[in-house]
Amino acid sequence: MSTDLLDRTVAEIAEEMAQRTDRGEVANYIPELARVDPQGFGLVVIDADGHVAAGGDADLPFSIQSISKVFTLTLALGKAGDRVWRRVGREPSGTAFNSIVQLERERGIPRNPFINAGAIAVTDLILSGHQPREALGEILRFMQFLAADSAITIDEAVAASEQRTGFRNAALANYMKSFGVLDNPVDYTLGVYFHHCAIAMSCRQLAMAGRFLAHNGRNPSTGHNVVSAQRARRINALMLTCGHYDGSGEFAYRVGLPGKSGVGGGVLAVAPGKASIAVWSPGLDASGNSHLGRIALEALTKRLGWSIFGV
Amino acid sequence: MSTDLLDRTVAEIAEEMAQRTDRGEVANYIPELARVDPQGFGLVVIDADGHVAAGGDADLPFSIQSISKVFTLTLALGKAGDRVWRRVGREPSGTAFNSIVQLERERGIPRNPFINAGAIAVTDLILSGHQPREALGEILRFMQFLAADSAITIDEAVAASEQRTGFRNAALANYMKSFGVLDNPVDYTLGVYFHHCAIAMSCRQLAMAGRFLAHNGRNPSTGHNVVSAQRARRINALMLTCGHYDGSGEFAYRVGLPGKSGVGGGVLAVAPGKASIAVWSPGLDASGNSHLGRIALEALTKRLGWSIFGV
Amino acid sequence: MSTDLLDRTVAEIAEEMAQRTDRGEVANYIPELARVDPQGFGLVVIDADGHVAAGGDADLPFSIQSISKVFTLTLALGKAGDRVWRRVGREPSGTAFNSIVQLERERGIPRNPFINAGAIAVTDLILSGHQPREALGEILRFMQFLAADSAITIDEAVAASEQRTGFRNAALANYMKSFGVLDNPVDYTLGVYFHHCAIAMSCRQLAMAGRFLAHNGRNPSTGHNVVSAQRARRINALMLTCGHYDGSGEFAYRVGLPGKSGVGGGVLAVAPGKASIAVWSPGLDASGNSHLGRIALEALTKRLGWSIFGV
Amino acid sequence: MSTDLLDRTVAEIAEEMAQRTDRGEVANYIPELARVDPQGFGLVVIDADGHVAAGGDADLPFSIQSISKVFTLTLALGKAGDRVWRRVGREPSGTAFNSIVQLERERGIPRNPFINAGAIAVTDLILSGHQPREALGEILRFMQFLAADSAITIDEAVAASEQRTGFRNAALANYMKSFGVLDNPVDYTLGVYFHHCAIAMSCRQLAMAGRFLAHNGRNPSTGHNVVSAQRARRINALMLTCGHYDGSGEFAYRVGLPGKSGVGGGVLAVAPGKASIAVWSPGLDASGNSHLGRIALEALTKRLGWSIFGV
Known part of the structure; x- marks a missing residue:
């Protein structure tokens, strides 16, 4: 073309x-x-x-919001490989992005990594064994690397606002936690989740x-192999x-x-x-x-x- | 290649x-x-x-069974165009092929034309204003035309067996009928549905x-334009x-x-x-x-x- | 008093x-x-x-409609005793009278004998081994006996109308039939059900x-023992x-x-x-x-x- | 007798x-x-x-656990009267005690005050405008008064354990909070809830x-009028x-x-x-x-x- x-x-x-x-x-x-x-x-x-x-x-x-889920999935697959699929499925949900009904039917396993629950479960996997700040830094640096632009930042006002009002996401996270799907403290996982959703990009x-x-x-252009x-x-x-x-x-x-x-x-x-x-x-x-x-x-x-x- | x-x-x-x-x-x-x-x-x-x-x-x-749904959808789109989408959606279902739960939530409108309920609704559209025998003949001739093989037939034993035991599909059809989603008598629509699912092909x-x-x-090969x-x-x-x-x-x-x-x-x-x-x-x-x-x-x-x- | x-x-x-x-x-x-x-x-x-x-x-x-369900339950308990509870539960439904969602979750077993599905399952039990006409006669005579009034009849116009439009009930019945919860032909059971709902009483x-x-x-007054x-x-x-x-x-x-x-x-x-x-x-x-x-x-x-x- | x-x-x-x-x-x-x-x-x-x-x-x-819900409902009715029924229903749930499905269908309003979600909503009403410690004191004193026994206490080990592991209840509370059904900070309400469930009585x-x-x-015996x-x-x-x-x-x-x-x-x-x-x-x-x-x-x-x- x-x-x-x-x-x-x-x-x-x-x-x-x-x-x-x-x-x-x-x-x-x-x-x-x-x-x-x-x-x-x-x-x-x-x-x-x-x-x-x-x-x-x-x-x-x-605010890229849920688009960040593509990149956190990529990161998590790099870290954990197919272990990702033990905690999140690969099927369309058939319900709204923040529905909790499906979680009850399927014992806390979100249907896919792109609905909120699934992305929270993926974030929890990235976080494993680290401080929220470290995990978040890793995600941000990954975005900067991929975009070849170190100026990309997190909009802290957006993140803070989400954290203050994100009760539905807190419900999803606690619900999954009750089924043992999350490893880290709910607050840690949600903190990282809210912040990577608040990344600002053009x-x-x-x-x-x-x-x-x-x-x-x-x-x-760069020849970098990001994934297979x-x-x-x-x-x-x-x-x-x-x-x-x-x-x-x-x-x-x-x-x-x-x-x-x-x-x-x-x-x-x-x-x-x-x-x-x-x-x-x-x-x-x-x-x-x-x-x-x-x-x-x-x-x-x-x-x-x-x-x-x-x- | x-x-x-x-x-x-x-x-x-x-x-x-x-x-x-x-x-x-x-x-x-x-x-x-x-x-x-x-x-x-x-x-x-x-x-x-x-x-x-x-x-x-x-x-x-x-027995091609649900594969027939691709062809009945094609036929129905040819007859009714976008009117098809008034009675059936275009989203993945998030549930099993014969689930009735979604129909209750969405007032009798199946999520897509490839789950059983959706295919029954599409069959009803093909049937409109005709006798079951005519509609079925039309579907069969369409398959023969597409496959360029007039030897394709319906396995009557399969169709009869489905008709005798297809209570779940009868439930779906009656349920949609109760919401006004089907135009024809339930038995007519189901009869055509069971028969086109019983088409046998290699x-x-x-x-x-x-x-x-x-x-x-x-x-x-033939140059026939089937659809746009x-x-x-x-x-x-x-x-x-x-x-x-x-x-x-x-x-x-x-x-x-x-x-x-x-x-x-x-x-x-x-x-x-x-x-x-x-x-x-x-x-x-x-x-x-x-x-x-x-x-x-x-x-x-x-x-x-x-x-x-x-x- | x-x-x-x-x-x-x-x-x-x-x-x-x-x-x-x-x-x-x-x-x-x-x-x-x-x-x-x-x-x-x-x-x-x-x-x-x-x-x-x-x-x-x-x-x-x-038209007594669902009030008849109390009496058909009484009859069915008299005939089948606790076998009634193999095909219908005893818990409130938490949903509308004609909901089908619960049936999917609980494999065709209605939650109680007073929602439509449950009453249809009970009717099927009364019908067992008889012609619809006989079962219906038995129900009607039971009502006449209890009310000590042989003038009680079925409003045939109501029954016919229900039968013509009762697609939701047909869906429930077929759905239960698909799980083996009904013994008789769906049409027989529904016929009796629609008719006993159409009993007219003051x-x-x-x-x-x-x-x-x-x-x-x-x-x-009569000293008749109806049940224990x-x-x-x-x-x-x-x-x-x-x-x-x-x-x-x-x-x-x-x-x-x-x-x-x-x-x-x-x-x-x-x-x-x-x-x-x-x-x-x-x-x-x-x-x-x-x-x-x-x-x-x-x-x-x-x-x-x-x-x-x-x- | x-x-x-x-x-x-x-x-x-x-x-x-x-x-x-x-x-x-x-x-x-x-x-x-x-x-x-x-x-x-x-x-x-x-x-x-x-x-x-x-x-x-x-x-x-x-540990009286959910039996406490009868008494918190009594207290809440005393404080708020029929306002209680704006945030909680009066119908059986048709689902397990900790189900969240119903909350999604009914926009965060629990079906009744005796399932967990409903009791949390009632607790939130008792808490309104007070510190958790005060609300809890009020509940405990009410129990002591009713039982005419000031020795009744809260089992702190049970409360602490519930608080540490009560993710399902945290999900319910956050979910209701997202619909505006709770007035107080989720942690406050849950804290009081977990503690009144941990009251120990003979x-x-x-x-x-x-x-x-x-x-x-x-x-x-005492002649005290507790409620009408x-x-x-x-x-x-x-x-x-x-x-x-x-x-x-x-x-x-x-x-x-x-x-x-x-x-x-x-x-x-x-x-x-x-x-x-x-x-x-x-x-x-x-x-x-x-x-x-x-x-x-x-x-x-x-x-x-x-x-x-x-x-």
Whole structure:
């Protein structure tokens, strides 16, 4: 594909999105997220050659929230390998992102690593035997390494706010703890979880960080092998089936790419062999996924023929 | 890819599968399925050029069961377009194939067209305004057309047995009827449903019938356009997220292809742009999907690099 | 207690109820129930000496609906004894009267004989080895015997209407059948069930029929022993904990008597050792129980000091 | 009733229970409960005249656990009246004592004050505006007052152990907090909850404390009015429908008295107008209620004719 076509497509979509008036609802459960401008929109695509096509607020940092779950899963798989799957499943949940019902039915084992309970269980695995501060440092350094940008930080106000109001997550964590699924003190695990969700990144940084997933586990520019090709495929498969909570089927149906969304309005999507994509728009749809983010990705895959479900 | 490599790979896998002693459990809820030989295994791959690589019992007909749901969905979309989505969703179910719990929570609307309730709702849409015999004839002729083989028939003994014992499906149908989701008499809809599940096909016939899904909605040999490219992609997406009941995440994780399984032990899988694949082995795993079928497909995609989640 | 006080109290309450404007909503899922006059109200109390205090429409027949479940349980216990409890539990359901969710969790065993599924399972037990017509005749004769009134009949129009539209009950029955909880053909069992729910009785007849429950299993006027004293107590206990669907706790809290309601607006209540009580008013509350029926019974037990929870 | 018959019956039952070998399973989730001798059994009945019939370990203190919920509900009703019912329902739960599923379905409102979630919500109401220490002091003094025994204390080892391991309760509390059902910091509320469950009392003390429930809200010996007659009846009704978790129906069916059990093996039962009864045996049945406690009460009500469901 010519970089020209890519640049033009990204620019067009950014423009179209800027003009839309349907923007979804900005998450309002903490003030730090609620006051983000609903007009914001950013889109960055980095192709196999490292060419960056950027549109809109490509360099504005936003709270990556649940998108961090892709990276904590990657880290945990690196540390614990298939032991990860003893405490978290690999099936879509069929329920909302913060549902506790499924945990009761399945004795504290979350269905997948991308719903809140599953990500908390994964965080607990990263934490094992360390202080929260150390585990958090490791996660942050991993993000900086992947994005090749040491300026990435945690938004402490967001983390503090989540910690103050995150009763639902505390319920999930205590519930899993009651089944022996968590090893560390609940407060430690939740502390790390709330903080890695509060990492702030721009679309540019996020797309950069996701490149290894698009290219068989390897960043094609630096040549760094982050994970094996098989593991990259498997993380992509999990993103496809579970990456958008109870809107995962819809995302696969409309966009046709593995992707992971966050309530901050960001989405990381992967076109295997072709590109790493980050989009951001803070208004959410009913399933808690970025409204314009999904629409922009649907337009992108359609125009570029990037769906993994056809050629 | 050389047809040579494809032939060799299929032959190797067929041989490996023949030697395995772990074969799962043959479905035993009706005698007609229970008496199938657990040693059976067939694999057929048809590539974009129409080359057929066949291994094992490639021409032995088996009961396609839920695989028929892919084709009834295709038919229903052709007749009713997006009206299909008023009565059935597009999300993974998070529960077993015959669960009724979700129907209560969501007022009779099945989560997707590939769980039993969803397929019954789709069948009801095909039936609308016709006699069961006519609707069934239409479905059968569609299968014969797709497989280019007028010898395909319905196994009446299987259909009769299902009808005699299908109380769970009758519960699902009556439940949906109570919410107004079905238009036709419950007995009519169930009759058509039980019969299209009882269609008997060989791996060769099934792989042939699935070719349009691998090639943007068009059979590349005959040039027949079955559905639009977009619709083919979307059906593939649904197969990926929902095609293996509560083992869909696992299938995506291990195999990395859209696929639909049936309790008769068959699986139809699609490698977009590359091939249509049918595999059969009657022993099932705990999720009700073909045990060796999944293992064979995992080996195939790994050796040929066909996963849609990496290149 | 003087019969005078009883007569006066019943008359007062009937008058108070006639004047209330809050009357609930008449059941409207079948036309035969929907066209009942919402102004209707009847109350009959028969004390230990057989004195009858009657108010309002005491002799107007109404559809007893689920109140029949008390009597079919009594019959089934007489025929099968504790075998009844192999197919139905004795716990409150915690869900609506026609919920199917619980059946999935508990493998087809209904929680108690007074929710629809449980009553269908009990009906199936009465039916065992007989034609529907015979079983129904037996139930009807039992009601006539208890009420000492051979004029009691089944409202065939109601039964036919229920049969035509009872898809939810058909779902429950088929679901239980799939777990082997029902012995007879589903249509047979449902036929008997719909018909015994369609028995029409007046408050006078109903209060008469319930006398054995108030007096240790024995009708004190005729001296007929219907059940043992222990069995009468136990049926009363089941009515107290399960007799008002998901409003059973509320009924116990406010009225303080064992009671069983029906969607026709009737309630049979039992003041052990004191009286058998029938009330009818067709408007229902949110839990599907007679709105004024409950209010009238609350007033009655308060004024007469009849709650079983205090003296 | 002659005190003689009462004394003899209590003595006989105590003897019979001592000889039984089926004793259930002692709760083992904390070491303090696990090491209680399974052979223990105590029974105390106090009649309307204040006569005390005692058998077995009548003066051995045990952990009253959930029986405390009856008294915290009484206190909360005294403080907040019907405001209690804004945050907790009055219906049986249909699920285990510590289920969280129901909370999700009903937006954080527990079904009744006797399941754990409901009792935590009630505790939160007692706590409102006070320090945990003050609230706890109030509860303890209330128990001492009711039992007329200032020697009653909290077993700090039990409380500390519960606090250390009570993750399931922490999940319930955080879950309700996320719906705004709790006013106080979760740790405060849980602290008070764990401590009032750890109150240690003997059967004699407990039967004494429950006398107001048997006698229209008034202790007939002291003449103290604890609650109104109506409130006493209503608390009894709640005990009948909800006092034994998912074994409440069974207890009503077999025993026929309002009662509240605790995992320490105690049961408080009320025979309105007749007696207050406390029984204790630490082995539990599958629903978490005292195995011999229930059997002893069944024998008692049968022999004395005390069931509220017959005379």
